[in-house]
Amino acid sequence: MNNKLKWNRLTRDQQDLYVKVLWEDGYTHQAIGDFLGTTKGTIVGRQQRHPNLAPTVRKKVDKVVNPERFLDLLELHALEEAAKRKKRRA
Numbered sequence: 001m002n003n004k005l006k007w008n009r010l011t012r013d014q015q016d017l018y019v020k021v022l023w024e025d026g027y028t029h030q031a032i033g034d035f036l037g038t039t040k041g042t043i044v045g046r047q048q049r050h051p052n053l054a055p056t057v058r059k060k061v062d063k064v065v066n067p068e069r070f071l072d073l074l075e076l077h078a079l080e081e082a083a084k085r086k087k088r089r090a
Contacts, residue, residue, distance in 0.1 A: 007038035019046055020053045026060040035065035 007015065015036070022032045029040045029047075036043070047054035 005036050007036045007042065010036070015046065016050065016053055019043060022065060023047070023054055025062070027062050027065055031063050031065050035067070 005018070010018070018036055019032060022035065027035075029043045033040045033043045
């Protein structure tokens, strides 16, 4: 399974959500761009046009995004858990 996303396949709301959450988690522009399948410049531009996506204070900076962090946002994890519960009941 490819754990990276395609920027152009996400809605603007999804793009903004991922950028905001990843930034608040302390990832670099490059790491966010790599994870979302776009460029560092795209992420920088989005944050410049939408300042609410880039809080100024961050505790740490990470260079690689852990895809496991976003299974809940992708709803894959929730779907897997629901399938497991359904199997247990059967």
